[in-house]
Amino acid sequence: MGKVIGIDLGTTNSLVAWMTPSGPQIVPDEEGRGLLPSCVAFDEAGKPVVGSVARQGKAAPAERTFFSIKRFMGRGLTDFTGELQYLPYPVAGDSRSVRFPVGSRSYTPVQLSAMILATLKRRAERFLGEFILNEVVITVPAYFNDAQRQATKDAGEMAGLDVLRIINEPTAAALAYGLDQKKEGTIAVYDLGGGTFDVSILRLEGGLFQVLATAGDNQLGGDNIDDLLTALFLAEIKQHHGLDLSDDRMWIGRLRRLAEEAKKDLSTQEMVRLQVDLPEGKLWDRYVTRNDFEQLIAPLVERTLGPCAQALKDAGLSAQAMDEVVLVGGSTRIPLVKARVAQLFGRTPHDELNPDEVVALGAAVQADVLAGGTKDVLLLDVTPLSLGIETLGGVMSRLIDRNNPIPCQARETFTTAVDGQTGIEVHVLQGEREIAQDNRSLARFTLTGFPPMPAGLPKVEITFLIDANGILRVTARELRSEVEARVEVRPSYGLGEDAIEQMLEDAYAHGEDDLIRRQLIEARVEAERRFPKAEELLAEMVAVVPAAALEPMQAALESLRGVCAEQDYKAINTAIEVLEESARPLVELRVNQATQSALGNASIDELLQKVEQARRQV
Ligand code: AMP
Numbered sequence: 001m002g003k004v005i006g007i008d009l010g011t012t013n014s015l016v017a018w019m020t021p022s023g024p025q026i027v028p029d030e031e032g033r034g035l036l037p038s039c040v041a042f043d044e045a046g047k048p049v050v051g052s053v054a055r056q057g058k059a060a061p062a063e064r065t066f067f068s069i070k071r072f073m074g075r076g077l078t079d080f081t082g083e084l085q086y087l088p089y090p091v092a093g094d095s096r097s098v099r100f101p102v103g104s105r106s107y108t109p110v111q112l113s114a115m116i117l118a119t120l121k122r123r124a125e126r127f128l129g130e131f132i133l134n135e136v137v138i139t140v141p142a143y144f145n146d147a148q149r150q151a152t153k154d155a156g157e158m159a160g161l162d163v164l165r166i167i168n169e170p171t172a173a174a175l176a177y178g179l180d181q182k183k184e185g186t187i188a189v190y191d192l193g194g195g196t197f198d199v200s201i202l203r204l205e206g207g208l209f210q211v212l213a214t215a216g217d218n219q220l221g222g223d224n225i226d227d228l229l230t231a232l233f234l235a236e237i238k239q240h241h242g243l244d245l246s247d248d249r250m251w252i253g254r255l256r257r258l259a260e261e262a263k264k265d266l267s268t269q270e271m272v273r274l275q276v277d278l279p280e281g282k283l284w285d286r287y288v289t290r291n292d293f294e295q296l297i298a299p300l301v302e303r304t305l306g307p308c309a310q311a312l313k314d315a316g317l318s319a320q321a322m323d324e325v326v327l328v329g330g331s332t333r334i335p336l337v338k339a340r341v342a343q344l345f346g347r348t349p350h351d352e353l354n355p356d357e358v359v360a361l362g363a364a365v366q367a368d369v370l371a372g373g374t375k376d377v378l379l380l381d382v383t384p385l386s387l388g389i390e391t392l393g394g395v396m397s398r399l400i401d402r403n404n405p406i407p408c409q410a411r412e413t414f415t416t417a418v419d420g421q422t423g424i425e426v427h428v429l430q431g432e433r434e435i436a437q438d439n440r441s442l443a444r445f446t447l448t449g450f451p452p453m454p455a456g457l458p459k460v461e462i463t464f465l466i467d468a469n470g471i472l473r474v475t476a477r478e479l480r481s482e483v484e485a486r487v488e489v490r491p492s493y494g495l496g497e498d499a500i501e502q503m504l505e506d507a508y509a510h511g512e513d514d515l516i517r518r519q520l521i522e523a524r525v526e527a528e529r530r531f532p533k534a535e536e537l538l539a540e541m542v543a544v545v546p547a548a549a550l551e552p553m554q555a556a557l558e559s560l561r562g563v564c565a566e567q568d569y570k571a572i573n574t575a576i577e578v579l580e581e582s583a584r585p586l587v588e589l590r591v592n593q594a595t596q597s598a599l600g601n602a603s604i605d606e607l608l609q610k611v612e613q614a615r616r617q618v
Contacts, residue, residue, distance in 0.1 A: 027124050042060055176357075230252065459480060
């Protein structure tokens with residue numbers, strides 16, 4: 001049987017794993033290394049070089065060596081503030097996309113990610129030979145939005161892979177530990193990598209995983225620890241040897257590598273010795289104890305606890321309620337990190353597996369399930385923000401709520417507002433605000449070509465479908481004419497964890513005002529809908545009843561017009577009721593007339609049709 005592979009496409013490193021009879025395993029490269037640095041450099045001839053040669057800066061100068069590509073997936077240039085100025089490579093683009101210029105050419109994050117994925121694919125093909133299918137499961141952070149997931153999927157396809165599923169990294173980590181076998185419980189996944197920190201709270205029920213909440217800090221990780229140690233070394237060298245190396249890029253690079261090595265050694269040793277030949281024949285010789293190190297990094301470790309508390313709060317759970325805690329990311333090897341996590345959750349976290357490999361191993365477990373392996377797990381994720389469309393008056397009509405488990409489908413029927421309309425524009429929105437323009441616009445498309453009908457008669461069914469990869473497809477179909485526009489929504493790029501958080505905060509802050517604005521818009525739309533009908537009725541009845549009989553309705557109509565100009569939705573709703581009440585005797589009269597005129601005819605169907613028409617016109 002062929003193998004489906006699992007890939008962890010990471011910010012710093014990527015891995016590929018497959019399922020063996022004894023469990024999931026990382027596929028090594030020719031030199032036996034599992035990690036592939038997620039780095040792409042372009043050499044003199046413009047040829048891409050992927051992996052450690054690129055990472056070490058041996059393939060090309062810094063301005064043609066691209067790393068942290070994952071941060072740009074599915075995002076626009078305007079989503080980044082400040083962070084870009086520290087990058088050694090150029091970044092171009094617009095509000096919807098990012099491009100990396102290389103000479104006269106430029107590459108998208110999707111293209112560069114595809115090069116990384118293609119390298120992993122070749123690695124798997126060489127190692128597994130004929131067993132490899134081109135099918136793959138790729139992991140993404142739980143907070144990735146539709147655009148970021150779609151970009152990841154596009155990268156896989158560009159690399160010649162058939163992406164069976166995109167799954168969340170914390171879910172993969174839980175799978176690697178076989179936690180799906182427990183059938184029930186809550187799991188905290190603490191992921192401290194090189195550049196980012198993420199914490200996710202998962203619920204496992206009947207073998208299904210749901211992401212209850214995620215939080216994190218995308219500027220916090222092992223790199224910050226390396227920075228701290230490097231700064232300490234520079235200060236000491238200056239103090240003890242009178243050498244200021246803080247402007248010397250070569251020395252900073254050297255000390256930083258030394259810092260990372262010392263940090264790693266201190267995860268298993270109580271003390272490390274640093275001996276460095278400095279310029280001017282000076283020797284720097286110093287011991288760093290684990291205790292020194294822990295004092296230095298304690299504030300950084302503390303900074304991870306805030307997002308943990310936030311995620312627990314969002315999930316409505318206490319730290320003690322966690323049944324399992326899983327560690328992911330190279331920096332969780334640090335004993336102080338493990339100890340603080342254990343203390344926070346009141347239990348020993350899982351650290352039996354290599355924290356760099358956990359996510360890829362979990363992807364292989366899921367890949368095996370999809371390839372028809374023995375295990376039976378289903379993964380359930382949730383939508384991070386609500387999805388809906390813009391309706392009359394510019395309000396958001398929600399079809400899928402935030403935190404809804406995916407895959408899912410929602411369907412609702414809408415109609416036209418104007419007589420003779422032969423098309424409608426569908427504006428797809430994402431967000432929690434009541435007013436359409438306060439939300440994020442994902443896509444617009446038009447359903448055209450249905451026959452002209454009176455307002456309110458067409459039935460346009462809108463279907464939202466989010467597949468297992470979190471990708472949204474919207475279909476609009478006019479049911480009477482069966483005209484359909486089946487549009488795949490390519491969600492516009494640009495929404496990260498911070499933006500999601502901001503949108504939730506805004507929605508919360510404006511909640512009450514938004515609701516009042518929405519009610520006002522809805523009341524006005526309802527009133528507008530009544531005006532032409534009421535006028536039509538009055539005009540029709542002028543010849544039928546004495547003028548005095550029309551007065552109550554005329555007055556009610558006038559008063560409704562008056563309150564519509566004001567801001568009180570309750571007053572508008574009351575005025576609508578008064579108008580309805582005042583119109584009732586006239587409507588009855590009209591229905592009677594229609595019945596009587598129809599009685600002369602033979603067909604009962606015709607009679608019913610006329611009655612229906614008379615009613616509908618009110
Ligand atoms: P990741 O992004 O998950 O690959 O994590 C990489 C980060 O983990 C880098 O900052 C590494 O320096 C750090 N790291 C790797 N091994 C260790 C170790 N033994 N002790 C401390 N940090 C480590």
